[in-house]
Amino acid sequence: MYLRRPGDADAQRRQTLVATDLDRTMIYSRNAFSATAEVPTVCVEHLEGAPLSFMTTAAALRMHTLTQPAAVIPTTTRTIKQFGRIQLPGAPWRYAITSNGGNILVDGVPDMRWRIDIDAQVRASGATLSEVSAELRARIDDSWATKFRIADHLFCYLVVKPKLVPEDFLAEWDSWCQARGWSASQQGRKIYTMPKAVCKSHAVAEVRRRLLESGELSRDAKTLAAGDGALDAEMLRAADSAIRPRHGELEQLNWTSPNLTVTRSSGILAGEEIIDWFIDAAPQLTD
Secondary structure: OOOOOOOOHHHOOEEEEEEEOOEOOOEEOHHHOOOOOOOOEEEEEEEOOEEEEEEEHHHHHHHHHHOOOEEEEEEOOOOHHHHHOEOOOOOOOOEEEEHHHOEEEEOOEEOHHHHHHHHHHHHHHOOOHHHHHHHHHHHOOOOOEEEEEEEOOOEEEEEEOHHHOOOOHHHHHHHHHHOOOEEEEEEOOEEEEEEOOOOHHHHHHHHHHHHHHHOOEEEEEEEEEEOOOHHHHHHHHHOOEEEEOOOOHHHHOOOOOOOEEEOOOOOHHHHHHHHHHHHHHOOOOOO
């Protein structure tokens, strides 16, 4: 699946780097469609044989087009295993970022040098995952928190019943975390607890550095980014230009930035609009 190399014909020097979140930005569960009319879709992820995530048919076709002028970097909070379930159009990927920036995959293989450095930064910046996990477990109960998960030995998250989460829980938990080098945010049914050292924008900057060093990316290449959640905000702010959908956590926060475009559409049609925006913004390949 992961075969692209710097010397390949399709890995010429690109003028644009595209770092894009996946869930509710590029791909959508049926519950997140939010389309007022039926639109043709393709399934891009299965879980235990059942279809789970989708793109519009038009978005899937245009994703192939996007990979010609741009170095596309899937950038997700998903774990390595969860990312591996996705059959995103345009693969194979020279680089992909998972675990919210905690892991960089190179031709599908985790870069251990990057991970070792991230682990060292987390240890130096505050509380350990064990300490945070123990405190979080003491604050939740089964009436509203249905799952507790450790992700790639980096961070933890809850799956919750949103309407039953105590009103002050997130603010109080985030306050506890902030004082210890961590943060908390909610995206739909998930509440993430994340070390501040684990950040998508840092990983994107590292991938950009490597692509420049290898000659796969032009020195004056622009970085474009897309995402819908608070964990994407720093990545969007750091990009030359960015776009977010008209839904999700950042929409609820009315989050904006001078470099930011907001889609007209919400739901799965916003994903299609985001890809079109990337294509319009990406110049053609150079020799």
